[in-house]
Amino acid sequence: MMNHRRRLLFVTLSNIGDLVMTTPLLEALHLSYPEHLIDVVADARSAELLRPCPYLGRLIYRDKKAGWRGSWALVQTLREQHYDVAVDLRTAFLTLFIRCAQRGIKRRGSAAGAHAVQHHFTALRPILGPHVDIPPARLWLDEAAASAARELLSxxxxxxxxxxxxxxxWPGKIWPIEHYAALIEMLRRVIDSVIVVGSKADYALGERLRASAGQRLVNLAGSTTLLEAAACMAGAHAFVGNDSGLGHMAAALNVPTLTVFGPGQPARYRPWGAAAMVLQAPNDGLRALQPTVVAQALSDQLARTSLPQ
Known part of the structure; x- marks a missing residue:
């Protein structure tokens, strides 16, 4: 049966971390228009993270490799619905071809803000109104993912x-695996077990850590969906990782998160959340960032949270 609730359209970003950094705006739209469902246009590789969102209408996939034919097919799909508000963080043209009463477009150079999340809000403040605060990033978990996590961690x-x-x-963002092994050893007295997450390409790195950490480490790299990985991270004592989407996911789950940056712009692209911090290597040289420094930073981070050490 068709749902006749009023609708908004939200065109989000593609990469995992970028998508997670748009969830504060998604949440703010819901708070501003609580009676609406929100249809979301996203990439298939990251859209899974939005599937359990309780106010999600339709999840519509956009394939950026499909060219103009794919873009036109997407426009035709979106024109089937009339939207009260359409927000586009990704393109400057998509919402011009659909039926909507009000448009919000984040054009290049149209907004200011130290962090990408602040940038989104500054550009789209007219859609939200002046009194909407920036919420934290967040993820939603369903029972299927939670059940899979319980089995994987049993x-x-x-x-x-x-x-x-x-x-x-890419390799320039990777803190040396031997440094991770040394960090895990340093934390042996305060950490009971270790969960390695990542893609199939990270499995070999996880196995190198398992060789030194033994039975108290489970290597899940390449063996979970994104939602299952999120469910495995939920409730963890802490997260440590490189500049990747997984750090954004951990922060959105309110896990105390330490992201190690080499090259990059942490002021703009760090995970968004009160429980997240970053540590940037001197002169962008990750090998020079010693495990003792990371261990101390993590200890300081945990001391600032309400979670027991």
């Missing part, structure tokens, strides 16, 4: 779990 000891994400989308 052999690990309980207590304080550290999540480690040793991979990234």
């Amino acid at each position: 052999d690990l000891p309980g207590g304080r779990r550290l999540v480690v994400a040793p991979g990234a989308n």
